[in-house]
Amino acid sequence: MTTQDDIHSDIDQTTETAIGLGKGLDVGTANLAAAVQNDEGGITVNVERNAFLDIPSDVYSKNMLTKLKVPYVVHNGKLVVIGEAAFELANVFGRETRRPMADGLVSPSEQDALPMMKMIIQKILGEPQEPGENCYFCVPAESLDVDNNVVYHQGLFESMINKLGYKAHAINEAHAVVFSELAENDFTGIGLSFGGGMANACIAYKSIPCLSFSVARGGDWIDKNVSHVLGVPRSKATAIKERGIDIRDPKSREEEAVAIYYRSLISYVLENIKSRFESGQNMPSFSEPIDIACAGGTSMVGGFIEVFREEFSKIDFPIPVGKIFRSEEALTAVAKGCLVAAAIGEE
Amino acid sequence: MESVNEIKEQLSARSRTATLDELANEGRKRVRLIRAEHIAQMVSEAVHAAVEESGLLDRDAVDALVEKSRAEFRTVLREREQELEVARENEAQLEASERDFEALQARFQALTQELALANSELQAVQDELETARREAQSAAEAQPAVPADVMRSMIQELAEVKASVAQQPPSGQESAPGGADLTAAFDKLAGALNDRLDSFGKKMGISAAVGGDAPVDLGSVFESGGDADLESNMDNIKVKQKAAGGIAANLAKLKKLKGGG
Numbered sequence: 001m002t003t004q005d006d007i008h009s010d011i012d013q014t015t016e017t018a019i020g021l022g023k024g025l026d027v028g029t030a031n032l033a034a035a036v037q038n039d040e041g042g043i044t045v046n047v048e049r050n051a052f053l054d055i056p057s058d059v060y061s062k063n064m065l066t067k068l069k070v071p072y073v074v075h076n077g078k079l080v081v082i083g084e085a086a087f088e089l090a091n092v093f094g095r096e097t098r099r100p101m102a103d104g105l106v107s108p109s110e111q112d113a114l115p116m117m118k119m120i121i122q123k124i125l126g127e128p129q130e131p132g133e134n135c136y137f138c139v140p141a142e143s144l145d146v147d148n149n150v151v152y153h154q155g156l157f158e159s160m161i162n163k164l165g166y167k168a169h170a171i172n173e174a175h176a177v178v179f180s181e182l183a184e185n186d187f188t189g190i191g192l193s194f195g196g197g198m199a200n201a202c203i204a205y206k207s208i209p210c211l212s213f214s215v216a217r218g219g220d221w222i223d224k225n226v227s228h229v230l231g232v233p234r235s236k237a238t239a240i241k242e243r244g245i246d247i248r249d250p251k252s253r254e255e256e257a258v259a260i261y262y263r264s265l266i267s268y269v270l271e272n273i274k275s276r277f278e279s280g281q282n283m284p285s286f287s288e289p290i291d292i293a294c295a296g297g298t299s300m301v302g303g304f305i306e307v308f309r310e311e312f313s314k315i316d317f318p319i320p321v322g323k324i325f326r327s328e329e330a331l332t333a334v335a336k337g338c339l340v341a342a343a344i345g346e347e
Numbered sequence: 348m349e350s351v352n353e354i355k356e357q358l359s360a361r362s363r364t365a366t367l368d369e370l371a372n373e374g375r376k377r378v379r380l381i382r383a384e385h386i387a388q389m390v391s392e393a394v395h396a397a398v399e400e401s402g403l404l405d406r407d408a409v410d411a412l413v414e415k416s417r418a419e420f421r422t423v424l425r426e427r428e429q430e431l432e433v434a435r436e437n438e439a440q441l442e443a444s445e446r447d448f449e450a451l452q453a454r455f456q457a458l459t460q461e462l463a464l465a466n467s468e469l470q471a472v473q474d475e476l477e478t479a480r481r482e483a484q485s486a487a488e489a490q491p492a493v494p495a496d497v498m499r500s501m502i503q504e505l506a507e508v509k510a511s512v513a514q515q516p517p518s519g520q521e522s523a524p525g526g527a528d529l530t531a532a533f534d535k536l537a538g539a540l541n542d543r544l545d546s547f548g549k550k551m552g553i554s555a556a557v558g559g560d561a562p563v564d565l566g567s568v569f570e571s572g573g574d575a576d577l578e579s580n581m582d583n584i585k586v587k588q589k590a591a592g593g594i595a596a597n598l599a600k601l602k603k604l605k606g607g608g
Contacts, residue, residue: 074578
């Protein structure tokens with residue numbers, strides 16, 4: 001799904017390393033991803049969609065799900081299909097999946113989904129390599145455009161991860177992008193994470209976050225609007241978005257709707273970032289242009305970075321900017337950044 | 348009976364009433380009397396005789412005709428009496444409905460008065476509340492507004508100063524009592540600031556201060572229901588794995604930045 005256009009070149013990874021302690025966890029609205037170092041010098045990222053679907057429970061259905069290796073849980077007398085399979089099943093039956101998170105935070109209307117999410121996180125994180133192993137998980141920053149608060153969300157996941165035998169630490173989502181993508185720049189620049197529920201931004205200087213904030217629009221906002229204008233379920237809109245389209249060159253009415261809302265999202269995010277930077281509070285000053293690194297599942301659509309650059313050129317950004325690029329591993333960049341933070345914390 | 352009544356009416360219509368004195372003044376000392384029933388009988392006999400002489404109807408037919416007329420009259424009379432009875436009942440019901448209506452009107456009046464009274468009481472309470480709010484606001488404005496976080500930092504500074512005073516080596520006998528007095532003064536000030544902070548919290552509806560650095564444990568959220576009891580096939584399912592570039596260089600750069608090598 002990831003296109004190869006203008007990919008930022010990777011750093012030389014020939015340095016050998018033993019399997020290090022520490023795990024990174026991207027607690028995303030759309031996807032959950034856990035990163036761990038492997039014995040080949042790279043990292044392995046376990047990914048699962050953060051969604052579930054409940055279906056009536058009977059022996060036949062249970063046996064079918066087991067045979068098809070579809071993950072399920074029996075909860076409150078229903079079969080609850082979890083993860084990517086829930087998304088696929090929802091599309092087949094024209095239903096909507098249930099989402100434990102909304103707008104980047106734990107959904108207040110899906111409190112009974114927390115056990116499901118805990119099971120997914122337990123599955124992708126696995127057992128700690130040793131008791132109290134560091135696990136850095138990402139949290140969003142407070143939003144500029146809606147009144148939200150991350151205290152409960154952060155406390156919930158801290159407790160959940162601690163219960164799994166880890167020592168949990170929270171890190172800002174966009175700061176994790178800085179750790180993952182701006183190593184060449186001495187971790188100085190702007191990290192942007194375009195997730196399902198939010199877009200997070202962090203401006204950092206030599207790995208120290210100077211400013212972090214978010215706007216409450218993301219991939220789900222695109223799905224909601226595309227679903228509304230096309231009259232299709234949101235799961236269908238998500239599938240249209242993720243099937244490999246190019247928003248510079250939409251080929252159908254559906255793709256055009258996706259492209260329109262993508263451009264609107266990017267423009268909205270940039271305007272909010274610009275106005276926040278212009279407000280002047282806690283703003284660092286840079287003597288040289290800084291790079292902007294984009295990541296997150298919502299940025300994976302074809303033509304994203306080109307449209308981003310187009311919209312960026314329309315505004316008068318208050319900070320000098322050098323390169324604008326998208327991570328080569330946009331879906332796993334946040335988890336990777338969390339892993340970097342966890343690993344350095346172990347040393 | 349009916350004919351007697353008719354005779355009486357006719358007689359009343361064609362006669363005059365006089366007292367015995369008036370008759371006496373007219374020179375009448377004796378008068379002849381006849382009852383209306385006898386007159387009715389005479390009329391009836393006269394009619395019978397006239398009908399018989401006419402030859403149109405015999406006596407039996409006349410009697411039958413008379414009887415039929417009487418029966419019809421009785422029927423009509425019964426019907427009229429029944430109608431009168433119904434009319435009386437309707438009138439009684441109407442009177443009862445009118446009485447109920449009057450009672451409801453009276454009740455409505457009473458409730459309207461009660462509502463007016465309640466509204467005026469409510470308005471009075473609202474006015475009192477507004478007055479109390481204004482007084483509270485002016486009282487708050489009269490006092491210097493000190494944000495809670497400023498007070499916390501003041502308490503912390505006091506604690507630091509107190510600690511540094513306690514750590515200073517005694518320079519002489521004279522300074523020791525002074526140092527103890529200073530510590531006591533700091534404690535008193537810190538206590539007053541703490542009380543002030545608590546009162547802020549109570550005003551805002553916070554009943555107890557929350558320890559700033561202590562992590563909030565929400566683990567009990569996951570204890571109810573017992574995850575271990577959830578039936579699932581997750582143990583047999585493999586999650587999707589993606590390989591990604593290593594982080595060795597990132598770590599090396601970070602270590603260099605932090606001065607670790």
